[in-house]
Amino acid sequence: MFAYKTTFVALMVGAAVLVAPACQKQNQSNGGQVRSYSNDGYLGLTDVNPNLPTSPTYHTYGDDTRLMREVIKQIPDVRSSSLTINGPDASVKLKLNSGLTDAQMEAVRMDAYNQLATMMPRYRIHVSVYR
Structure with a gap:
């Protein structure tokens, strides 16, 4: 009976020795500081879901x-x-000045496409130009 108790105690001490460093490393990974939720009234959900209307990145059409x-x-x-x-899809039709050459019209189209695609990456931008 004594052997069982001694074995059990030895196993518990061994488990504690193995678990303690794992817990300590987890606390050190964030500098030992507790991370809190953002103060958004939703326990930080606006950080995870940008489509909530309370999120600063939420946009309507x-x-x-x-x-x-x-x-x-x-x-x-x-x-x-x-x-x-x-x-x-965002389709943009641009009416340009009549004095432009075809090459200039294409340059304006590409300029508009690049600026819109940079500003609105969530859309597939389609730009067409005419005089």
Whole structure:
């Protein structure tokens, strides 16, 4: 009976010796500080789900359209534009000044595409130009 108790105690001490360093390493990985939730009222959920309306990265189609129109206004030689968002696709039609050559029109189209694709990576951007 004494041998069983001694073996049991030895196993418990061995388990404690193995578990203690594992716990200590976990605490050292974050500098020994407790990480808390962000103060968003949702226990930090806005950090994990950017589509919650309380998240600062949440955008509606109206917000996206407004941002795209601001980008288009800054592109030279564009007289007017139309913008259509259909799911993940954003189609932009640009009416350009009539004195541009085909090469210049293509340069404006590529400029608009690059700026819009950089500003709105969540959409597949389609840009077409005409006079």
